[in-house]
Amino acid sequence: MKSGKTAAGKKHDASQGAKIILIVGAGASGMLAAMSARYAARDLGVGDDRLRIVLLERNRNPGAKIAISGGGHCNVTHEGPVDRLLERGFLRKNEQRFVRPAIYGFTNEDMVALLDRYGVPTASREDGRVFPVSGMAGDVLAAMQRMLRDAAVELVTDARVETLVADGSGFTVRAGSSTRNADAVILAAGGSAWGSSGTTGDGVRLAASAGHAIVHVLPALAPVFFTEPPDQELVGVTLRGVGLLVETDRGSDFRRGDLLVSHRGISGPACLSLSRTVASMMADAGSAPRLAVDFFPGHDEGAVSAFVLEYVSKHGSQLVRTFLQRCPIAPALLVDRPEGVETETVTIPNAFVPEIMRRAGICPDQVMSVLTKQQRRKLAAVLKRYVLGTAKKVPLDRAEVSAGGVSLVEIDPKTMESRLQRRLFCCGELLDYAGEVGGFNLQAAFSTGWMAGRQAALSLFGKEPSARA
Numbered sequence: 001m002k003s004g005k006t007a008a009g010k011k012h013d014a015s016q017g018a019k020i021i022l023i024v025g026a027g028a029s030g031m032l033a034a035m036s037a038r039y040a041a042r043d044l045g046v047g048d049d050r051l052r053i054v055l056l057e058r059n060r061n062p063g064a065k066i067a068i069s070g071g072g073h074c075n076v077t078h079e080g081p082v083d084r085l086l087e088r089g090f091l092r093k094n095e096q097r098f099v100r101p102a103i104y105g106f107t108n109e110d111m112v113a114l115l116d117r118y119g120v121p122t123a124s125r126e127d128g129r130v131f132p133v134s135g136m137a138g139d140v141l142a143a144m145q146r147m148l149r150d151a152a153v154e155l156v157t158d159a160r161v162e163t164l165v166a167d168g169s170g171f172t173v174r175a176g177s178s179t180r181n182a183d184a185v186i187l188a189a190g191g192s193a194w195g196s197s198g199t200t201g202d203g204v205r206l207a208a209s210a211g212h213a214i215v216h217v218l219p220a221l222a223p224v225f226f227t228e229p230p231d232q233e234l235v236g237v238t239l240r241g242v243g244l245l246v247e248t249d250r251g252s253d254f255r256r257g258d259l260l261v262s263h264r265g266i267s268g269p270a271c272l273s274l275s276r277t278v279a280s281m282m283a284d285a286g287s288a289p290r291l292a293v294d295f296f297p298g299h300d301e302g303a304v305s306a307f308v309l310e311y312v313s314k315h316g317s318q319l320v321r322t323f324l325q326r327c328p329i330a331p332a333l334l335v336d337r338p339e340g341v342e343t344e345t346v347t348i349p350n351a352f353v354p355e356i357m358r359r360a361g362i363c364p365d366q367v368m369s370v371l372t373k374q375q376r377r378k379l380a381a382v383l384k385r386y387v388l389g390t391a392k393k394v395p396l397d398r399a400e401v402s403a404g405g406v407s408l409v410e411i412d413p414k415t416m417e418s419r420l421q422r423r424l425f426c427c428g429e430l431l432d433y434a435g436e437v438g439g440f441n442l443q444a445a446f447s448t449g450w451m452a453g454r455q456a457a458l459s460l461f462g463k464e465p466s467a468r469a
């Protein structure tokens with residue numbers, strides 16, 4: 001590429017007469033931004049020779065995170081009406097409001113249709129997650145690369161952007177020894193999570209250099225490591241549909257879902273969803289968040305104690321151990337289930353039973369009928385709040401996304417344009433939002449990228465009558 005002059009008033013890349021949109025980062029949002037910029041320009045009748053779209057990527061190949069997403073299967077989006085997607089995917093209202101216009105502008109159905117056009121049919125699972133039918137993230141990535149070629153996007157790899165400078169007439173970007181000029185810049189360099197994939201917070205730093213306020217970056221959708229490793233017998237055990245509680249002296253939060261005990265702490269959907277709160281509690285000086293399981297979410301301690309009492313009255317000769325081994329996890333109704341427990345009912349894993357009894361002060365061979373009132377109450381308390389451990393770390397390098405980043409108040413949600421710098425756009429995970437597990441983060445990246453690309457093209461050509469194109 002021939003670099004244009006950067007002095008204010010001079011047209012960028014004037015020798016070629018083409019305008020330039022430069023996009024930093026060829027991930028989910030950057031690739032969609034590049035495509036939509038081209039589609040918008042073509043819709044305006046702007047020939048490809050009048051707009052160069054340059055996509056700069058620090059890695060050797062684009063889309064590293066897409067390749068590893070969904071365990072290599074790529075959960076591309078989440079099915080259903082957009083309002084429901086927003087409700088499920090973005091629990092914080094300000095973040096939900098922010099991504100709403102973009103997701104309405106380029107919906108889950110739009111993404112599915114785009115992939116379908118490029119030969120990648122998708123299917124929804126029972127839980128609403130959408131995957132390519134082939135189950136291969138590589139197919140999604142290959143399709144996106146074909147889309148880039150069709151959109152005449154210039155992809156430049158091994159190009160890590162280090163600086164961004166706005167001058168009177170445009171931008172100058174430096175990547176290694178090369179300097180490039182642009183009429184509009186889209187920052188799509190991702191967040192700060194899973195740094196080994198190339199996202200080490202460069203996008204956030206570049207935005208900060210343009211004057212943007214940065215909200216403290218935190219891991220989200222991450223495992224939680226404990227100060228003491230969990231008991232060996234519990235490692236690898238999955239708890240289905242339980243409540244997960246995090247608490248400090250200053251507050252608490254709760255999620256419902258599956259949980260996995262690992263060598264260093266916990267993981268699984270409920271943990272991933274709660275990890276951002278855990279990280280934020282840890283960032284508060286002096287807080288050491290405790291994590292506890294609730295085996296009976298939706299029922300208070302008194303109701304669980306009454307449930308045990310009722311069971312004692314009917315099955316007094318049964319061992320407490322047997323009762324617990326048959327005890328359903330998270331039942332919707334506190335009926336006398338353990339006796340005639342249905343085969344598909346999920347029960348408390350055996351590995352937890354001895355420790356539950358120990359904490360409730362119950363001997364291993366105690367029968368139900370000799371449970372004292374105090375033991376029964378204690379048992380109910382342990383079942384409602386089984387402390388798993390104290391959080392030591394929520395690892396950013398193992399997080400699927402990062403929260404924090406470019407402050408949302410300085411970005412126009414209807415265009416993704418900076419409110420501080422004309423023709424500078426930000427999209428994707430570098431913005432201060434984080435979605436839940438389920439395809440919401442890729443969708444948000446696709447949608448905000450799509451909006452940024454389209455608006456960048458419109459900002460350069462939108463006012464020109466298409467007859468002159």
Ligand SMILES: Cc1cc2nc3c(=O)[nH]c(=O)nc-3n(C[C@H](O)[C@H](O)[C@H](O)COP(=O)(O)OP(=O)(O)OC[C@H]3O[C@@H](n4cnc5c(N)ncnc54)[C@H](O)[C@@H]3O)c2cc1C
Pocket residue numbers: 024025026027028029030056057058059062063064065066068069070071074075076077159160161162188189190191193194197198199200202203399400401427428429430438439440441442443445
């Ligand atoms: C293990 C894992 C699994 C995941 N699975 C899913 C899933 O199944 N479904 C889902 O919805 N979400 C998933 N996510 C989250 C999702 O992948 C991201 O939220 C999404 O990719 C963010 O898109 P983005 O474009 O903002 O950033 P990214 O996709 O991270 O792209 C940013 C790009 O910018 C490049 N870059 C960074 N700095 C520079 C620089 N200075 N110069 C040039 N290029 C630069 C990076 O190399 C990268 O290619 C997963 C994440 C991880 C880590």
